[in-house]
Amino acid sequence: MGDSDGGFSDPPAPATATHTPSSVPVREDCWSEDATGTLVEAWGGRYVELNRGNLRQKHWQEVADAVNACHGHLWKARRTDIQCKNRIDTLKKKYKIEKARVSESNGRYTSKWPFFVRLDSLIGSLYKPSPPLTASHRKTPLALPPSPSSVPVGPRSKRPAGKAVDSYFFRRNFAVVAAAAEEAEERSSAGDGERSGPEWFGKLAEAIERLGEIYERVEEAKQIQMIELEKQRMKFAKDLEIQRMKLFMDSQIQLKKIKRAKQSSESGESFH
Secondary structure, X not given: OOOOOOOOOOOOOOOOOOOXXXXXXXXXXXOOHHHHHHHHHHHHHHHHHOOOOOOOHHHHHHHHHHXXXXXXXXXXXXXXXXXXXXXXXXXXXXXXXXXXXXHHOOOOOOOOOOOHHXXXXXXXXXXXXXXXXXXXXXXXXXXXOOOHHHOOOOOOOOOHHHHHHHHHHHHHHHHHHHHHHHHHHHHHHHOOOOOXXXXXXXXHHHHHHHHHHHHHHHHHXXXXXXXXXXXXXXXXXXXXHHHHHHHHHHHHHHHHHHHHHHHHHHHHHHHO
C-alpha cells in the first residue's frame, strides 16, 4: 500500500553479483610474461634452497602467494598452487626444446626466448644432450641372419604341396642370408680389423647388394617351380579323372555282362 503522502515505496535495489577467486577457473595459457617471470623467480629461489629438489605442496602454495602478491590484484589473475606447478612443467618442456636446438646448431642458434637464460642456470645441468658420434667412433654391428619368422618367402599356397615348397625355399633363403653375413664378416676380418670408415661400409653395401640379387634369383626360381608344380597338379587331376571315368565304364560293362548272363540262364531254365 501507499505511504501517508500517497507515494509508493522504492523498489529494492538489485543485488550485485559477487565473485570469488575460485568461481571461474583461469585458463592455463593466460599467463602474462611478467607473471611468468615472477613465477620463475619464486619457484627458482625455493628450488635452489631445496638443493634442486622437488617442491612440496606448501612450497607451491608459497610460490602462488608470491605471484598473487604481485599480479593478483584482480581476482581473474589469481593463481593456485596447482596452476603454478603446471605452468612450470610447461616451461620445462619449452626449455628442453630450446636447449636441443641450441646444442644441435653448434653455436649458430641463440634462443630468443626470454626465460631461457634463467632456466638454463637453474636446470641446465639436467638436460645435457649426448654428443654426436663421429665416423671414427661409430661402429655399426654386422647384421645377423634374420629369424625364421621374419624371412619373406613370398605368397603361400593353400595346398599341402605348396606349403612343402615354401618350407624348402625358406630353408634355402635362410642359408643365403647366413652366407652373405659370413662373407661380409670375412671381408672385414681380412682388412685392418676396423668396422668403420667408408671402405668397410662400401664392402658391406656390396654384400647387401649381392644378397638382394641372390634373393631375387631364388624368388624367381621359386615362382618357376611353383608354376611347374601347379602344372603337375593339374595333369595329375586330369589323369585321375580319366582313370575314374575308365573305372566307371568298366564297371558298367561288367554289370551288363552279368545281367545278360543271368537273363540267358533264366531263359534256358524256363525252356526246359
